[in-house]
Amino acid sequence: MSLLRAKIQDVFNEPACEKNRGKDAKARKEGCSKPLTPGAAAGGCAFDGAKIVLQPITDVAHLIHAPLACEGNSWDNRGAASSGPTLWRTSFTTDLTELDVVMGQGERKLFKAIREIKEAYGPPAIFVYPTCVTALIGDDIEAVCKRAAEKFGLPVVPVNAPGFVGSKNLGNKLAGEALLEHVIGTVEPDDAGPYDINILGEFNLSGEFWLVKPLLDRLGIRVRACIPGDARYFDIACAHRARAAMMVCSTALINLARKMEQRWDIPFFEGSFYGITDTSEALRQISQLLVKKGADPEILGRTEALIAEEEAIAWKKLAAYRPRLEGKRVLLNTGGVKSWSVVHALMEIGIEIVGTSVKKSTVEDKERIKQILKDDNHIFEQMAARELYAMLSECKADIMLSGGRTQFIALKAKTPWLDINQERQHPYAGYDGMVELVRQIDLAIHNPIWRQVREPAPWDCQPAVREELPSTKSETATLHVVQEFAGTTADDFGE
Structure with a gap:
């Protein structure tokens, strides 16, 4: 102990x-x-x-x-x-x-x-x-x-x-x-190269790192170890021979990145693969770190060419969603790297952020949010369930992005909800992941079920009661017939 x-x-x-x-x-x-x-x-x-x-x-x-x-x-x-x-x-x-x-x-x-x-x-x-x-x-x-x-x-x-x-x-x-x-440093690889990197704090949720790895493969960059997403023991044991590292979630493994830099001279930076701009910036920084560690500078040009190509494709796909989502209001109740990276990603297509939580976010994360939103009023450390419900029920947000624990608050407020945390079923990283995130938000907001559940229940709608007497000829004749035969029995009509 x-x-x-x-x-x-x-x-x-x-x-x-x-x-x-x-x-x-x-x-x-x-x-x-x-x-x-x-x-x-x-x-x-x-x-x-x-x-x-x-x-x-x-x-x-x-x-x-x-x-x-x-x-x-x-x-x-x-x-x-x-x-x-x-x-x-x-x-x-x-x-x-x-x-x-x-x-x-x-x-x-x-x-x-x-x-x-x-x-x-x-x-x-x-x-x-x-x-x-x-x-x-x-x-x-x-x-x-x-x-x-x-x-x-x-x-x-x-x-x-x-x-x-x-x-x-x-x-x-x-x-x-x-x-x-x-584990790390216990095995010496026989194929170490100048384009080997580590990705730290990436969990490959719903396989989203598989949307990013092909981009690195096209640049000739090998992921020596992704810790921990889709990792193998041998890869992690050889991780000390990487030339550079990218930290995705610093709240989880900042100590690992810092000590690997200290022991094996592996420089690192904190970046994000959420959103078009942040994905492009992450690719640039990876290439720049590799060049500083001895890689051929020509990789910088190839990186810019890849970024230009992928951004053009992604923006073309997103253009179809912009008219449907521009001006929509999103409440983001998550934390860590997503507290700023997803905010930046959504604002790129015109979505308004009415609030984002900074629970489990580092000081650097909070500073990034302030630079992006330019308003501290949209930042909250932790919002009670009662306050979340009040905000959603008053229609201050068109959709809430959060984890599974708060989904029922949104559903009770009859507000669309999308899972952005570890239980999600769709990958949101990289250029294709950003398109998928926007597509899921569009599907959630425009799902016709929300219009139906917001309508008053049938038992809350009382029909109007008519109190006036019949006025038409047919209604008057029917009334006379009823009055004429009132009090008669079956014996009065014979067989």
Whole structure:
């Protein structure tokens, strides 16, 4: 636990974090997140954050050393996609019971589970995650993993991020520390070249990185490792031989990017593949970093030619949507890199941003938003559900883009909603992804169902009641007939 405590303090003292640099020494040691109470719901714990970062490594076996519920609650919580191996989709857990805890059988059961996975699946590596229970009872995960690696001849990586140590974001960074300590730099590639790059903090949600990789392939740029989206263990182990890196989500893996630059002289920048302008700028910066590291300067010209070609195609496709969406108002309730990159992307086609959240956004993210919107009134740290509902029900926005947890607020307010977070079904990165995002917004806003659900319910519409007497001849004649036969019976008519 003392080693884990030292790692946490190191993460809290991250010098590459602009917000952290502005604190005094005492405030820096307290970290960026409030400590969690074991067993309390806090929107994701450190274990959950570590699992999010590492599980998209698709050919690795991910073993949870904990009671069954820890794995059951954390499995498959991201829409990451794989182009090959499916082992990461298999759930492995030691399934500790109360008897195992009382009798001290945890370490033995973990070693046995590692052996069974190795024999049954033969993965290139096994990642082992302790949780609150196994960390509190003192199971020595590092010792078991080290012994298993020697015995079975494959890397067994301890990921020390039990849930009670902090938030999901802290778990992201502890996962990066595990890669630095046990994986990156352990294999020397025989094909390193001047156009190799790393992409950090890209999760390949709904396969969206596959919309960007062909652009890099056309420029002759090889992605040595995409961490973690659609990654392979061998690629990450060789990631230290890349020439440059792009950081997509700095809140998750800024420590990994900074330490790789420090250890292996891999310069990095923070960019985004959301939106036409940001995608083009990201390609430019990648090429410029490679040239600074020794690549042929001719790549700069080829990059500009590719950008001009792809932008022309994308803008031509978007022209059909501009008349239908220009002036539409969007409320963006997300965070991180999407808090500014998606804002910029939507404003490019004339959509108005009435608000964007900056939860989980860095200081740099917030500064970018201010430069884009030029108005602090549209920026909010966190909006309560009641306030979101009031804003939508008063028709201050035509659509809300957010994650799944707030979709029912929009639906209750009878407002179109589109998933922009990890559960989404459509890729939105790159030039083609921007076109797809605009197409989905257009489909959501102009879906005829919204006009129907906003109409008053039938039981709320009372029909008008006529109180005047009949006035037409037919109605008068009918009235006389009724009066004439009033009081008669069937016997009066005979057979």
